[in-house]
Amino acid sequence: MSNLSKPKLIKKTMENELFTFISKYMPLLEEEKKAIIDLDIFRSYKKGTVLLKEGEFSRDGYFVLKGCLRCYYIIDGEEKTTAFYTESGAFAPLCIVSNKPSEHYVDCVEDSLILVSNPDMEKEMFEKFPRFQVLCRLLSEELLAKNLASYDDFKTSSPEQRYLNLLEARPDLFQRVPQHQLASYLGITPQSLSRIRKRLVVKGK
């Protein structure tokens, strides 16, 4: 019997995972933990589920507890993957801030357990526990800094270097994600990724 089919046990495990993550930023009071649990924000999705489509308005923010989410665009009929979010990965689609319909899709690469938040419940939590504002600011600043660094890496690297960087930084993705999605994520075609791998084998890497 898979873990995903034991709802109560899973829920406890996921809650603990979330609290462990948050505790890196600030220790939580029992009262605060309870308030989080009461929000009932854990969602379970099957592999392939599309959480957000181009043209839709969404106010949902995502925090991945287990599994893998993917962001992608469809440009000239082609999927262009721009991000993978795995355990402890957090993100909010641009449309929340811009208040425009989404330009990208979000789907599940694997069966996933996701914390889904929205501005209303954030507001509620900020009012009840002002410390949450601090948590969200720190988290958002950290995500921004990391994203800037990752963008810089991408800009200053060749496709081959980007492949090696990714292998180093997120080796798990190569076990979890189809090659053609990884190729797209690296900004190249699947054929190019095949060639790069071959080239590196010849070079003995």
Add this chain to the structure above:
Amino acid sequence: MSNLSKPKLIKKTMENELFTFISKYMPLLEEEKKAIIDLDIFRSYKKGTVLLKEGEFSRDGYFVLKGCLRCYYIIDGEEKTTAFYTESGAFAPLCIVSNKPSEHYVDCVEDSLILVSNPDMEKEMFEKFPRFQVLCRLLSEELLAKNLASYDDFKTSSPEQRYLNLLEARPDLFQRVPQHQLASYLGITPQSLSRIRKRLVVKGK
């Protein structure tokens, strides 16, 4: 007599520019404006001034009131430009969050007027005016969303498309920044940028 040499007048103008920017997020009380002014955070730098070097620790955050800042790396002796910040552009180097020495440089592309903040004065402001926490969270969330979108654009575009995108999104940069820095920013060599421009003229664009 240039504006930069009339300190008092400039200071007033810059303060107003800052307050206009902030008012898009929340109206400020006079008391709050005064507290900001009292922090004495406006700095003026000459073109070419290097604000941050590789290997240095910095706790400074920047908000550009006038002028242009550039972030760049030196990789194998080559400058790789990854960002330009112009009027109302804000950023904090990764080293604040990571607590590691900076991997990049920051310099002034033009004579610039910059608001320079640091975590200590932020903390002071957060304590005096808790609303500042909200402002910083909103700002940081917006910057994150914009940066994600910009990263997505870069990943899903060819060098030629990126050039056209930049021409559309930030035409002023082409008047303010040397071509070879723009080329680097676009992830290509100056020679390639020259070729792209030529190609587009032939195509009649």
Add this chain to the structure above:
DNA sequence: GAAATTTATTAACTTAAGTTAACGAATCGA
């Protein structure tokens, strides 16, 4: 204001990614 340096362009050549197509393997769906 002359010399030195930096910048932008062009050209010839090299390298690597994109494109199109083919094919076997793996996966999916009924």
Add this chain to the structure above:
DNA sequence: TCGATTCGTTAACTTAAGTTAATAAATTTC
């Protein structure tokens, strides 16, 4: 389980970016 689709790789060819080098123009420096 079988047929259809998707996936990953390879190959041949095209396209465009990188590299090296030369040169003229612009800018900086003294």
